[in-house]
Amino acid sequence: LNRAIVSTCLTLLALAAHAAGDPESGKTKAAACATCHGEDGKSPMAIYPKLAGQNEPYLAYALKTYRANQRKGSQASLMTAIAVVLSDQDIDDLAAYYAGLKP
Amino acid sequence: LNRAIVSTCLTLLALAAHAAGDPESGKTKAAACATCHGEDGKSPMAIYPKLAGQNEPYLAYALKTYRANQRKGSQASLMTAIAVVLSDQDIDDLAAYYAGLKP
Numbered sequence: 001l002n003r004a005i006v007s008t009c010l011t012l013l014a015l016a017a018h019a020a021g022d023p024e025s026g027k028t029k030a031a032a033c034a035t036c037h038g039e040d041g042k043s044p045m046a047i048y049p050k051l052a053g054q055n056e057p058y059l060a061y062a063l064k065t066y067r068a069n070q071r072k073g074s075q076a077s078l079m080t081a082i083a084v085v086l087s088d089q090d091i092d093d094l095a096a097y098y099a100g101l102k103p
Numbered sequence: 104l105n106r107a108i109v110s111t112c113l114t115l116l117a118l119a120a121h122a123a124g125d126p127e128s129g130k131t132k133a134a135a136c137a138t139c140h141g142e143d144g145k146s147p148m149a150i151y152p153k154l155a156g157q158n159e160p161y162l163a164y165a166l167k168t169y170r171a172n173q174r175k176g177s178q179a180s181l182m183t184a185i186a187v188v189l190s191d192q193d194i195d196d197l198a199a200y201y202a203g204l205k206p
Binding site for chain 2: 043046047048049050053054055056057058061062064065068070071072073074075076103
């Protein structure tokens with residue numbers, strides 16, 4: 001039973017590790033985001049949202065809804081075009097990167 | 104000519120004043136937002152975005168896309184239900200209120 005518990009815990013830890021984004025990878029992948037959202041996640045254009053310090057799960061959610069073409073506002077098609085090439089891991093990395101920046 | 108310039112400027116100033124939201128009114132109108140986005144605009148639930156200090160034009164844009172039912176993510180229908188009763192002035196007031204809060 002102890003072995004089973006340890007094994008289950010290791011599996012859960014592995015899943016948790018997989019689910020977490022890597023902010024260092026996210027920083028590299030964020031090159032395409034900087035023009036509109038700023039190098040530091042503080043968007044120079046006020047029609048675009050600041051991303052620095054935003055909640056990580058919300059950032060991942062928002063990117064996934066853009067990727068799924070579920071956002072249709074006038075600013076959305078550019079975001080969908082960018083998000084459509086992103087993997088789940090890319091999205092988790094980007095979310096971890098921006099969530100970790102100082103607002 | 105000077106009079107025409109002054110008149111034009113006054114008209115533009117009036118338009119700008121109309122376009123600007125009133126953060127005090129926004130605070131009152133934000134009662135429906137606090138459960139998910141926090142009293143201070145710092146959402147207690149990480150799946151929802153922090154609003155405190157977000158760019159004012161983006162906040163207004165986001166509310167208007169929800170109101171127009173242009174966002175279809177799994178979290179969007181609640182926001183659309185809330186936004187659909189808001190006037191443009193309500194939205195400008197809410198955007199001014201949240202943009203003015205400390206991140």
